[in-house]
Amino acid sequence: MSLRGVGASQGVGHGPVFVLTAEVPEPPEGATYTGDADQEKARARAALDEVAGVLEGRGRQAGGAAEDVLNAQAMMARDPGLLVGVEALIDHGTAAERAVYEAFGRYRSMLVGTGGYMGERAADLDDVRDRTVALLTGHPMHGVPLDAPEPFVLVARDLAPADTALLSKEVVTAFVTERGGPTSHTAILARAMGVPAVVACAGATSLAPGTLVLVDGSTGEVRVGPTDAEVAGATGAEAARQEKLAAVRGPGRTADGHSVPLLANVGGPGDLDAALAHGAEGVGLFRTEFLFLGRKAAPTQDEQVAAYRPVLEAFPGATVVVRTLDAGADKPLAFLPAREREPNPALGERGLRMSRRFPEVLADQLAALERAVAGTAARLHVMAPMVATAEEAAWFTEACRTAGLAAAGVMIEIPAAAIRARDLAEHVDFFSIGTNDLAQYLFAADREMAELSALHDAWQPALLDLVAAAAGAGRPCGVCGEAAADPALACVLVGLGATALSMSASALPAVRAALAGHTTEQCRLAAAAARSAKDAATARQAARAHLPGLADLAL
Structure with a gap:
């Protein structure tokens, strides 16, 4: 059995599935508070500030691309426009946790409506919201294990940067998400880590925890229950491919x-x-x-x-x-x-x-x-x-x-x-x-x-x-x-x-x-063949017919 998604980071990874499914419950609609509005606002501000601090701390630990991503996410928690929205709801009697939930929801709708790079930041915003609501309600935030007994494949509906920033390829062998695209933060961080990733993979979270899978970040295939021979074949081919790639050095240039x-x-x-x-x-x-x-x-x-x-x-x-x-x-x-x-x-x-x-x-x-x-x-x-x-x-x-x-x-x-x-x-x-x-x-x-x-x-x-x-x-x-x-x-x-x-x-x-x-001539012929095709799949196939060296490199 196989699932199919979009390959977002090349390579092959295998191992037992860890499914990240825990969600922070939505605060009840119409939730109110007793006491002073200024105190409720202070509670919301303190929670947002604490979340921002946690994200910045994880960023400093992670470094590299993850630090930039987490700092940007922390900025969401400190966004003055969002805080204005939260405080306006509190002024109308809404409890801090519900005010955060609603204000972030409105902002989320705007981001999703924009599409593009910021449209893909909706998962990051959801993570800030959930962490803040969890602090305000005392609900635990379940995260990814950093001390698992063996490397695993991380599966989720979507992943926020804080879920992945402190991971390494020694801990996680691949990412698989049901949402997202090739420019989501899951894909960006996976490529930065050199870990295979498949996104837009329907049905991934229905996999039972511990199920063995083989993930191909190039083709987008997630093979469920692979045999030992299939795993050995795939990992052997990937090792051979990496060896061939490493042998090519120097500035970029064509064969001629x-x-x-x-x-x-x-x-x-x-x-x-x-x-x-x-x-x-x-x-x-x-x-x-x-x-x-x-x-x-x-x-x-x-x-x-x-x-x-x-x-x-x-x-x-x-x-x-x-x-x-x-x-x-x-x-x-x-x-x-x-x-x-x-x-x-x-x-x-x-x-x-x-x-x-x-x-x-x-x-x-x-x-x-x-x-x-x-x-x-x-x-x-x-x-x-x-x-x-x-x-x-x-x-x-x-x-x-x-x-x-x-x-x-x-x-x-x-x-x-x-x-x-x-x-x-x-x-x-x-x-x-x-x-x-x-x-x-x-x-x-x-x-x-x-x-x-x-x-x-x-x-x-x-x-x-x-x-x-x-x-x-x-x-x-x-x-x-x-x-x-x-x-x-x-x-x-x-x-x-x-x-x-x-x-x-x-x-x-x-x-x-x-x-x-x-x-260069092979590249030109491949380009002409791709443009002459009627759809993406045919274009890919037509171009590869003029690029025989890809097969030699297992690309």
């Missing part, structure tokens, strides 16, 4: 010597060790929003310089691509108030649109970047998120030039920008394609909905058409979405004209080996 720089996606200095260990040639996406989330005022230039400089110093002579603050309706910040509640925040004022409303915040960030790169040997490239038109691209480039920054580019994550990329190319120095959001907007499909995961398959021919349009517009064009982490698709992206690929650090060896095993 065509250079394709392989870069890492990072969220801050905590991700540098993994990037360097896996041979990243630079940074293709430095997400800066973690520095801004949950604050009442924007970080100072000095704070920003301190966060940016270590990343720039880590890659002397290499390219470091920094994305400016991607904030707005879907990532509300207290110091960047929205005009009004937007009926569809995913289509509202976010990214560059918000920067144009608050140019002083962008100007401070650009000035901080100019200061941070001074004295380093890094080649700093700065790009704007959510750019739709040539006029927006020109405005951003002018802002960069004013700040003394030489290389200005834009994210291609809105279909209009891909279709008219040649117009944008007149005003910028480079493009970077964000395939995650580009797919969401192209197919009108929320990234958070497991039921729509097929539309987020980066092999969709329509998505490849947009990549080709942007890559053929006459500017250096990298890909920083998770599509670049698929070894076969990485070859196709190069065939479409991508000039650099950026991904989670753990994906770099497989992509490096896949490119080294094929010529």
Whole structure:
């Protein structure tokens, strides 16, 4: 018997199932309190602050990508807008635990409605809510065992960062969730740990605790009750694959010597060790929003310089691509108030649109970047998120030039920008394609909905058409979405004209080996075959027919 989901982190893992099913009960609707409203507010504030402290403490213990994720989650607990909502409900007589539940529920609905990166943070918000309600009601929070007698496969409806941050591949051999997508925090942390993961796997939590399973993070298959021979075969093949991947070293290039720089996606200095260990040639996406989330005022230039400089110093002579603050309706910040509640925040004022409303915040960030790169040997490239038109691209480039920054580019994550990329190319120095959001907007499909995961398959021919349009517009064009982490698709992206690929650090060896095993012409033929297909599955199959080296590498 097998279950099928979406492979989110490559590799093979096996072991007994540990099912994380405990949930904090919903506080009764209409629950009230006796006593003083100020005391009830103080109780709520204290619980939220304690939860934030616990999350930050776990982040410090975990370090790396997990620390960035948990710090962002702690910021949710300290979000002033959420606290205002909680206190308003308390003023109307609602008990603190119910006020937290309702205020977080309203915010959750907004996040889910936005889709995209923040839409996938709903599980993180639920975790903060549950931890706070548990503190206020005295209900225990059941977690993942860190001292299990043997490694296990962690199965859950969804996983919050606090559930996984302190785990290691010595404790957990794979993750399987019923919800989520390839850009959820489960997937991000699994890739950072180098642990296989399958998401959107229906029926996973119905498995009995202790059931032996074999998880394939590449195919998305979860085999229930595998035989010893099946486990030995799968693990042996995975070990052989890793040995072959490790044998390919050096900069990214095709078999005929065509250079394709392989870069890492990072969220801050905590991700540098993994990037360097896996041979990243630079940074293709430095997400800066973690520095801004949950604050009442924007970080100072000095704070920003301190966060940016270590990343720039880590890659002397290499390219470091920094994305400016991607904030707005879907990532509300207290110091960047929205005009009004937007009926569809995913289509509202976010990214560059918000920067144009608050140019002083962008100007401070650009000035901080100019200061941070001074004295380093890094080649700093700065790009704007959510750019739709040539006029927006020109405005951003002018802002960069004013700040003394030489290389200005834009994210291609809105279909209009891909279709008219040649117009944008007149005003910028480079493009970077964000395939995650580009797919969401192209197919009108929320990234958070497991039921729509097929539309987020980066092999969709329509998505490849947009990549080709942007890559053929006459500017250096990298890909920083998770599509670049698929070894076969990485070859196709190069065939479409991508000039650099950026991904989670753990994906770099497989992509490096896949490119080294094929010529540029093979990549072009694979790309043409994929675009000629009618659906994602056929596109994948058609491309692989031109990429025989993948089979030799067991990719």
